[in-house]
Amino acid sequence: MQLLDGKKVSEEIKNEIAIDVALIKERGEKVPHLAAILVGSNGASLTYVGSKVKACEKVGFDSTLVSLPEETTEEELLAKINELNDNDDIDGFIVQLPLPKHIDEQKVLNAVNPDKDVDGFHPENFGRMALELESFIPATPFGILQLLERNKIETKGKNVVVIGRSNIVGKPMSLLMSRKAYPGNATVTLTHSATQNIEEITREADIVITALGVPEFLKADMIKDGAVIVDVGITRVTDENHPKGYVIKGDVAFDEVAEKASWITPVPGGVGPMTIAMLMKNTLIARERKAKK
Numbered sequence: 001m002q003l004l005d006g007k008k009v010s011e012e013i014k015n016e017i018a019i020d021v022a023l024i025k026e027r028g029e030k031v032p033h034l035a036a037i038l039v040g041s042n043g044a045s046l047t048y049v050g051s052k053v054k055a056c057e058k059v060g061f062d063s064t065l066v067s068l069p070e071e072t073t074e075e076e077l078l079a080k081i082n083e084l085n086d087n088d089d090i091d092g093f094i095v096q097l098p099l100p101k102h103i104d105e106q107k108v109l110n111a112v113n114p115d116k117d118v119d120g121f122h123p124e125n126f127g128r129m130a131l132e133l134e135s136f137i138p139a140t141p142f143g144i145l146q147l148l149e150r151n152k153i154e155t156k157g158k159n160v161v162v163i164g165r166s167n168i169v170g171k172p173m174s175l176l177m178s179r180k181a182y183p184g185n186a187t188v189t190l191t192h193s194a195t196q197n198i199e200e201i202t203r204e205a206d207i208v209i210t211a212l213g214v215p216e217f218l219k220a221d222m223i224k225d226g227a228v229i230v231d232v233g234i235t236r237v238t239d240e241n242h243p244k245g246y247v248i249k250g251d252v253a254f255d256e257v258a259e260k261a262s263w264i265t266p267v268p269g270g271v272g273p274m275t276i277a278m279l280m281k282n283t284l285i286a287r288e289r290k291a292k293k
C-alpha cells in the first residue's frame, strides 16, 4: 500500500503558488486577495476558515475574514455578499458552509459573482464544469484530481465508485471523473443513501471516493484487492482522553482497508489539506483572469 499524502502534495502546491505570487510582486502587480465569510461559531468551520487565512499568509495572498453572528439574517448576508461582489480589491471569496438553518444556502451561493466564486459552487460554474468549459472547480474534487495526477494514478477506463451525492464533493467528483481529460475518462457510479447492496458495487471499483461522513463505513470486505481509496470523510468524534476533546475519523476503516488497497488517503492529512491548497489555486486563477480582462 502507498499513501496518497495530501499534506505533502498540498505543501508542494502552496510552494508553487508562493513562487507565482513572488513573480506577481516582482512585476509590481497586486497580489491575490481572498475573503471568507463565516456565519456563526461552529467549531469545525472556525478551524477550516482559520486554515484558509493561514494558507493565504503562507502563499503571500491578502486575506479578509468577515465573521458574522449566528443570528445574521439572510438579507444581511446577501448584502455582505453584494458588498464583496462590488469590492474591486477582492479577487475571490467564499461563504463557509454549512450556514445556520434559517438561511437558504442555495440562494446565498447564487448571489456570489461567478467570476469571484473560488469555491465553484455557483450554478454557472457548476454548469460550465459539467460542460467541460473553463470554470472554477470546487476545491475538494480539484484536490482529489491533483492527488491522483501527481501520483500518476491511471483513471482512463477504470471503474470509479463515488459514495455520497453532495453538491460540494460527490456530484462534482462524479462529473469530473467521467469527463474526457485526465484524471477522468472513467466509468463512474454515483452511490447514495438509496443505493441498495452498495458493497456489491464498491467491490467492483478500481477507485473508491467516499464522501459520506459516516466514520469507518468502508470496510476491507467492501473493496477489491489493489483498489485506490480516497477518503473525504472528516467526522469529529468525541474523545475525552484526547486533549482536543475529539478525534477526526474518516469514512474508511483505515487499518484493515490499507492492507488490501494499492493507494489510500489518510485522515487527517489526506484530502483536507488539498481542499485548502486548491482554494489558494482557484484564488490565483481568479486574480490572473481579472488581470487579463
Ligand SMILES: Nc1nc2c(c(=O)[nH]1)N[C@@H](CN(C=O)c1ccc(C(=O)N[C@@H](CCC(=O)O)C(=O)O)cc1)CN2
Residues within 6 Å of the ligand: 044, 047, 048, 049, 051, 094, 095, 096, 097, 098, 119, 139, 140, 168, 234, 248, 267, 268, 269, 270, 271, 272, 273, 274, 275, 276
Ligand atoms: N465554503 C466551503 N465550505 C466548506 C467546504 C468548502 O470547500 N467550501 N468544505 C468543507 C470544509 N473544509 C473547507 O472549507 C475543509 C475541511 C477539512 C479540512 C482539513 O484540512 N482537515 C484536516 C483536519 C482538520 C481538523 O478538523 O482538525 C485534515 O483532513 O487533515 C480543510 C477544509 C465543508 N465546508
